[in-house]
Amino acid sequence: MALVHGAGVMLMAKRLRCKGEKMSHLSKFAAILSLAFAVAVIAPQTQAQVNPTAESVSEDALFEALGTDGVVSGRVSIPDRSAGNLIKPENKAWASLHSNTIVTLSVIAVFGTVLALLAFYVLRGKIRVDAGLSGRTIRRFNVIERFAHWTLAFTFIVLALSGLNLIIGKSVILPLLGEGAFGTLSAWGKIAHNYLAWPFMVSLALILVLWVVHNIPNKLDVEWLKQGGGLLKKGVHPPAKKFNAGQKVIFWSVIVGGAALSYTGFMLLFPSIAGSFTDWQFYQLIHALVAAGLSAIVIAHIYIGSVGMEGAFDAMGSGEVDENWAKEHHSLWVEEVKGTSAGKGAATPAE
Amino acid sequence: MARMKFLCDSDRCIECNACVTACKNEHEVPWGINRRRVVTINDGLPGERSVSMACMHCTDAPCASVCPVDCFYTTDDAVVLHNKDTCIGCGYCSYACPFGAPQYPQTANFGTRGKMDKCTYCSGGPEPDMSQAEYVKYGANRLAEGKLPLCAEMCSTKALLAGDGDIIAEIYRERVVTRGYGSGAWGWRDAYGEAVTV
Numbered sequence: 001m002a003l004v005h006g007a008g009v010m011l012m013a014k015r016l017r018c019k020g021e022k023m024s025h026l027s028k029f030a031a032i033l034s035l036a037f038a039v040a041v042i043a044p045q046t047q048a049q050v051n052p053t054a055e056s057v058s059e060d061a062l063f064e065a066l067g068t069d070g071v072v073s074g075r076v077s078i079p080d081r082s083a084g085n086l087i088k089p090e091n092k093a094w095a096s097l098h099s100n101t102i103v104t105l106s107v108i109a110v111f112g113t114v115l116a117l118l119a120f121y122v123l124r125g126k127i128r129v130d131a132g133l134s135g136r137t138i139r140r141f142n143v144i145e146r147f148a149h150w151t152l153a154f155t156f157i158v159l160a161l162s163g164l165n166l167i168i169g170k171s172v173i174l175p176l177l178g179e180g181a182f183g184t185l186s187a188w189g190k191i192a193h194n195y196l197a198w199p200f201m202v203s204l205a206l207i208l209v210l211w212v213v214h215n216i217p218n219k220l221d222v223e224w225l226k227q228g229g230g231l232l233k234k235g236v237h238p239p240a241k242k243f244n245a246g247q248k249v250i251f252w253s254v255i256v257g258g259a260a261l262s263y264t265g266f267m268l269l270f271p272s273i274a275g276s277f278t279d280w281q282f283y284q285l286i287h288a289l290v291a292a293g294l295s296a297i298v299i300a301h302i303y304i305g306s307v308g309m310e311g312a313f314d315a316m317g318s319g320e321v322d323e324n325w326a327k328e329h330h331s332l333w334v335e336e337v338k339g340t341s342a343g344k345g346a347a348t349p350a351e
Numbered sequence: 352m353a354r355m356k357f358l359c360d361s362d363r364c365i366e367c368n369a370c371v372t373a374c375k376n377e378h379e380v381p382w383g384i385n386r387r388r389v390v391t392i393n394d395g396l397p398g399e400r401s402v403s404m405a406c407m408h409c410t411d412a413p414c415a416s417v418c419p420v421d422c423f424y425t426t427d428d429a430v431v432l433h434n435k436d437t438c439i440g441c442g443y444c445s446y447a448c449p450f451g452a453p454q455y456p457q458t459a460n461f462g463t464r465g466k467m468d469k470c471t472y473c474s475g476g477p478e479p480d481m482s483q484a485e486y487v488k489y490g491a492n493r494l495a496e497g498k499l500p501l502c503a504e505m506c507s508t509k510a511l512l513a514g515d516g517d518i519i520a521e522i523y524r525e526r527v528v529t530r531g532y533g534s535g536a537w538g539w540r541d542a543y544g545e546a547v548t549v
Contacts, residue, residue, distance in 0.1 A: 075391045078388060087450060088450075099416040
């Protein structure tokens with residue numbers, strides 16, 4: 001308003017000046033006086049009002065005005081709309097969360113478990129079959145079960161190692177191999193991670209179908225857990241069916257953790273389905289945390305299935321376990337199996 | 352050595368996109384990759400501002416901290432560069448960057464993004480300066496020729512400033528004092544941990 005007013009006065013003064021030649025000195029003086037007056041009146045107004053070209057929109061003001069947690073976005077002329085996000089300070093929060101918290105937690109989960117198991121091995125030693133090996137075996141896992149288990153196991157190990165490489169590779173393997181070889185290794189690791197995820201998901205589903213009936217928690221599990229599974233004391237063997245409570249914990253951890261890893265991993269593989277940056281960051285965090293936790297559980301599983309316990313590996317190796325091992329660790333399951341195999345030839349016994 | 356920075360004076364930027372075009376042409380950047388872009392805030396409204404944005408070559412760059420293969424390095428001029436031979440295209444740097452700088456030649460194709468590409472501050476990559484290998488992967492190395500980034504050199508209104516941080520901040524300060532207003536050095540707080548105070 002003031003500006004328009006000012007321009008009007010200026011225009012008037014100009015017109016007056018044009019006529020000035022014909023004007024008397026008095027009218028000239030009057031015109032100058034009125035101009036001076038107009039300027040004197042307008043000047044404070046001009047100072048007070050905001051010049052639109054000078055209106056400064058500071059980054060801070062816009063951050064506040066947008067009210068979108070410091071995200072500044074606008075219009076871009078390129079097809080990628082997400083390029084309109086000008087500044088996203090919260091990305092730095094993810095960066096620090098990933099490179100500090102996630103790395104620390106992963107290292108604790110993996111190496112902490114290894115150290116704990118090492119301590120356990122030193123204190124408890126290999127868990128032997130108390131009655132000694134009988135030499136007679138019982139079929140524990142058929143070929144389909146073993147195929148599903150080893151597909152899951154192999155893919156998980158490659159996925160876990162290639163994933164762990166992304167967390168600690170640059171501080172452990174990079175100094176050993178140098179940047180070129182480490183880059184190549186990590187690139188292959190990424191390809192393996194992307195493609196082996198699929199057989200992992202298939203075998204996870206297969207495992208669920210095959211074993212879910214044996215893994216429904218029941219009263220026996222409470223008793224098993226109360227006795228610490230007989231892990232801590234020699235000669236203690238709480239009764240268990242095909243899977244004891246410890247194995248059930250591993251089963252459900254693998255199923256739930258594996259499903260979470262599959263879902264978040266799928267989203268990371270197909271970023272356009274997942275959404276935008278915030279979603280990717282979220283999925284990456286969940287993926288990394290679940291992977292660290294599940295790795296710790298699986299390391300313990302590998303331990304007890306190999307060096308930790310005599311006779312345990314045969315269950316998944318040949319599928320045939322020693323009878324005495326089975327009696328000690330899965331007493332009720334042995335009774336079931338013996339019952340059915342005995343019952344095959346004879347008439348069904350009366351109950 | 353200088354501490355190279357970018358500063359976009361959003362009160363001068365007229366969204367002509369010459370910086371974007373200059374960058375694409377100078378480095379023969381492939382279609383779909385935008386090392387630099389111009390974003391217009393409050394488009395068509397009072398207080399409209401355009402800002403030209405690329406990699407800000409941050410102090411303690413978040414991209415470098417999350418890179419699983421450690422392919423980033425900082426030059427003596429404080430320019431953040433990366434090694435495409437080491438890059439595995441995991442995308443973490445793009446999650447970490449506050450400025451949307453990392454670009455990928457492929458998107459959403461089963462997670463294979465290809466090697467990351469971003470603004471090099473016109474200073475190439477780890478290959479020998481001004482070599483063909485360097486040009487193919489990263490584009491021209493103007494800094495090695497003693498020149499500043501072309502986007503800033505080409506800027507018609509001199510909105511985009513490139514050079515030593517202290518010097519361009521001083522130029523910006525003088526402008527703000529002279530004209531009596533300034534929207535601030537966009538992104539400086541997030542990139543360098545300090546705003547330009549006038």
